[in-house]
Amino acid sequence: MEHRTTVILLLLAVVVAALPAPSHGWGVDGHIIVCQIAQGRLSDAATKAVNDLLPSDASGNLSSLCSWADKVRFRYHWSAPLHFIDTPDNLCTYNYDRDCKDEEGVKDRCVAGAINNYTSQLLTYAPSSSSSSGQYNLTEALLFLSHFIGDVHQPLHVGFSSDRGGNTIDVHWYRRKTVLHHVWDVNIIETAEKDYYDKGTDEFVDALNKNITGEWSGKVQGWEECSKNLTACPDIYASEGITAACDWAYKNVTEDSTLSDDYFDSRLPVVNLRLAQGGVRLAATLNRIFGQKAK
Numbered sequence: 001m002e003h004r005t006t007v008i009l010l011l012l013a014v015v016v017a018a019l020p021a022p023s024h025g026w027g028v029d030g031h032i033i034v035c036q037i038a039q040g041r042l043s044d045a046a047t048k049a050v051n052d053l054l055p056s057d058a059s060g061n062l063s064s065l066c067s068w069a070d071k072v073r074f075r076y077h078w079s080a081p082l083h084f085i086d087t088p089d090n091l092c093t094y095n096y097d098r099d100c101k102d103e104e105g106v107k108d109r110c111v112a113g114a115i116n117n118y119t120s121q122l123l124t125y126a127p128s129s130s131s132s133s134g135q136y137n138l139t140e141a142l143l144f145l146s147h148f149i150g151d152v153h154q155p156l157h158v159g160f161s162s163d164r165g166g167n168t169i170d171v172h173w174y175r176r177k178t179v180l181h182h183v184w185d186v187n188i189i190e191t192a193e194k195d196y197y198d199k200g201t202d203e204f205v206d207a208l209n210k211n212i213t214g215e216w217s218g219k220v221q222g223w224e225e226c227s228k229n230l231t232a233c234p235d236i237y238a239s240e241g242i243t244a245a246c247d248w249a250y251k252n253v254t255e256d257s258t259l260s261d262d263y264f265d266s267r268l269p270v271v272n273l274r275l276a277q278g279g280v281r282l283a284a285t286l287n288r289i290f291g292q293k294a295k
């Protein structure tokens with residue numbers, strides 16, 4: 001009897017694990033790409049701190065844990081509003097004081113507030129003490145920050161309130177039924193991997209890194225900069241996000257639109273740019289947090 005229950009529970013777990021994950025920001029591959037770009041740009045001090053804070057089973061690879069924040073979204077129910085920002089419909093602007101709150105109106109509970117929160121927690125890091133001492137779990141702070149700097153670069157993570165960042169807009173991606181939000185989390189990236197990168201993230205990362213040091217090299221310093229003396233600059237990224245959402249993600253899309261080659265070809269450059277900026281800025285932020293000694 002007990003054995004049977006175990007088998008049923010196991011089967012149930014397999015079924016649940018096989019269900020498509022709900023949309024919570026770049027899909028797994030988008031987060032891997034952002035973190036992989038970032039990891040290659042860390043200063044020595046930041047590399048050391050990141051290795052110190054990563055759990056030992058990650059063997060020094062930040063990108064393998066950059067979707068951790070999505071995995072704990074249900075266990076840490078309080079973290080769900082920290083992945084995105086809802087802005088007023090059709091305004092196409094973002095304002096921290098107006099927009100950074102959860103559905104109950106609690107201030108700071110949005111992805112920009114979370115980036116500030118986990119940045120200030122990580123600023124308490126001291127190399128000699130371990131991640132377990134002190135007030136915060138800095139391993140979690142690192143994994144949250146790395147995930148949220150990715151999320152804020154996904155244009156529809158700074159979207160309109162009434163459609164929940166495109167989550168309620170039904171579309172077809174080629175012949176498959178999905179929602180607009182998912183197209184930006186997953187489908188554009190997956191299609192690019194299939195068409196151009198031998199189905200993997202590694203070649204995608206190589207192609208982006210090539211443009212970061214080539215095509216975009218004159219812009220990279222500007223991406224890295226933070227206004228004033230701030231350590232983290234989520235407001236800049238969120239403002240760019242809602243602009244890209246209006247100019248590209250929502251543009252010309254209505255309920256039941258079919259999105260195919262035209263949409264893919266014109267929007268992929270935006271996705272490429274946002275992934276690259278996310279990676280460059282995650283590294284710049286971690287370098288500011290942990291010290292800027294060049295590699």
Ligand SMILES: *[C@@H]1O[C@H](CO)[C@@H](O)[C@H](O)[C@H]1NC(C)=O
Pocket residue numbers: 032061063064201202
């Ligand atoms: C790090 O992890 C990512 C995602 O699991 C993987 O794609 C990548 O190849 C890994 N890198 C190394 C150096 O192991």
Ligand SMILES: *[C@@H]1O[C@H](CO)[C@@H](O)[C@H](O)[C@H]1NC(C)=O
Pocket residue numbers: 078082108109110113114115117118
């Ligand atoms: C800040 O981090 C703490 C610890 O993870 C969490 O309890 C709190 O909800 C976070 N707040 C925001 C706005 O991110």
Ligand SMILES: *[C@@H]1O[C@H](CO)[C@@H](O)[C@H](O)[C@H]1NC(C)=O
Pocket residue numbers: 131132137138139140
């Ligand atoms: C910090 O968080 C990680 C990930 O949730 C967990 O594995 C670890 O046990 C936590 N550390 C402490 C000291 O609570």
Ligand SMILES: *[C@@H]1O[C@H](CO)[C@@H](O)[C@H](O)[C@H]1NC(C)=O
Pocket residue numbers: 207208211215272273
């Ligand atoms: C890199 O830049 C070239 C030239 O603008 C462009 O054709 C290509 O699509 C870009 N690739 C990526 C991954 O950004």
Ligand SMILES: *[C@@H]1O[C@H](CO)[C@@H](O)[C@H](O)[C@H]1NC(C)=O
Pocket residue numbers: 228229
């Ligand atoms: C920036 O930081 C420096 C050194 O900590 C300080 O002297 C300067 O006043 C700060 N500037 C601003 C705009 O906060």
Ligand SMILES: *[C@@H]1O[C@H](CO)[C@@H](O)[C@H](O)[C@H]1NC(C)=O
Pocket residue numbers: 247248251252266
């Ligand atoms: C939107 O549609 C118009 C009319 O077909 C077209 O001229 C324009 O380029 C499209 N804009 C985008 C961003 O797709």
Ligand SMILES: [Zn+2]
Pocket residue numbers: 024025026069070083147151
């Ligand atoms: Zn997320």
